[in-house]
Amino acid sequence: MTAFILPHQLVGDGPHKVIAVHGWFADRSAYAPLLADLDTGAFQYALVDLRGYGEAKDAVGSYTTAEGAADLIDLADRLGWERFSLVGHSMGGSVAQRVVALTPHRVRRLVGISPVPASGLPLPPEQAELFASAAHRPEHRRVIIDMTTGGVRPGAWLDRMVARSLACSDTKAFRAWLDSWTGDDFHARLADCQVPALAVTGALDPALSAGLMRQTWLASFARGELVDLPGAGHYAMDEAPLDLIRALEDFLRADDGAAETAPAAPGA
Template identity: 75%
Template sequence: MASFVLPHALHGRGSHKVIAVHGWFADRSAFDPVLPDLDQEAFQYALVDLRGYGEARGETGSYTSGEGAADVLALADRLGWDRFSAVGHSMGASVVQRVLAAAPHRVRRLVGISPVPASGLPLPPQQWELFSSAAHVPENRRAIIDLTTGGRRPAAWLDRMVRRSL
């Protein structure tokens, strides 16, 4: 078994297992607002931090959706979950789509919240430059968050998200 274990938090005790994957510039805390609304009697949820985010922020890797899918499947193995549902938000939906492609017999249900397709999304050159440089240019991360939220997030929230991703 690989030495890397995808950081996660378990919620609930139900027999229907669910792995939830956050989107870009987030971590598993992105799901905190919905925790009170989850059925924790019927379901058990594993909320994860992908490599480069949250508790896995310093973890090395290729940081691809394929690697994320392999990490999710390894976590399911570690938890003893032969079959589970998967929820992915934004880029996390790309990861769970790849989980389905790699192990369709293991995925009970798949839910994408504002999903990015696993096949990728072609971007015009100017947008590609913005996204591809975001890992190293805080102003570009801020611009992406502002653009994708319609500028509705307060500046303090944006500053926190940009700092969190550094």
Template identity: 75%
Template structure:
């Protein structure tokens, strides 16, 4: 499948280029709660929609992390960004790690927010049923969001998150993406990478929390770091936006690799 021109927004004029990739349950609007408070003097952010989401909702594709990675690299090429950092939320972290696997020399720093490991996610049968039927059952999407945020979020917020998810995702693409991010294991492609790699997790997230990161992310990346946000679950952009910005931008700022302008 040929690379696709990912729809995207650009923010900031800073020398450090960053591409932020959304997760499974939303398009690029997942990052909306943090955009107003980013350091746009230090960073220039590109926030795209993956195939099957947002402005790319009707885009034909295989809907896999490897295809998404090729699309992200193509976006960087179109922007003229030779080197850049990556942020990926959940499924988006699988895409970001695939980018690292195919273009390691281009990546300055890698951030996973509640990241799916490069080994995928081994879901027990009952959880697989919950996830695999979420393309057609809104109540499954709601249950997934509720469980992964500790069961403590307001009902109205859960309803809003589900409504957005249904609006911005194509059901077929949504279901197909699941097979890729949950079942593909490519950790041998990134294991031993010396690219600085930060995992930011929420203490209220039972699925993609600190324990899993210690068994995966921290073992595979030679320069790995882990930050746990105590008041957050899986959706830190919504739940603890300022704490997330501080953790991510402090990590990106530590690059020390010059301006990175290109």
């Protein structure tokens, strides 16, 4: 029986390898607005579909950040990428941090785009009910997207984002992933982590804000940085694609051409 391999799309052929992980509301198509303007000579991106999404929509699993991290490490092995960087949006940011917690010696740099903290994101009861019911109620998905983009986006865009979410995700997996990214707390495993890590937030996002990243992301990563995009909310790939590319690729290429010393492997 063939082992499960995360479906993925390779973009570019550059020497700096990067795995990009989507969030709760999309599959790897979340990164489509960026593709035409990425530096494909410097980087090679592997855009993945987590279990329950996109080409992995029917894949069975536990739909947890731990499982997702193990799948990413396995994919890196299969691609022959001993060292790589990670980009993760929202829920995918939590999955990417799990990879760092498991194999810090393999990760060059980490970029979280409105990333869920490694401590999880517990929701107050009213919000928890809204998010849980979004698995079966498209109108609640729309409310969440509108709320996390400042309530200023056109209705047609909100409808398109909801339609994409419904088309690319399995309902059962969507609901299960919610329990994982809100409840998983592994921040202690990132204490004083030396992997360079950038958090990119959107000023219009009241939930995963720059303020929250100062309390969480910058507390976990000794070499942490923060960029807040004034014209974006939670979905910077759609809302401010060029500003996002500039922030993440400038950060990723900061050590290109320089001698690197990998963080020690756990137990080393």
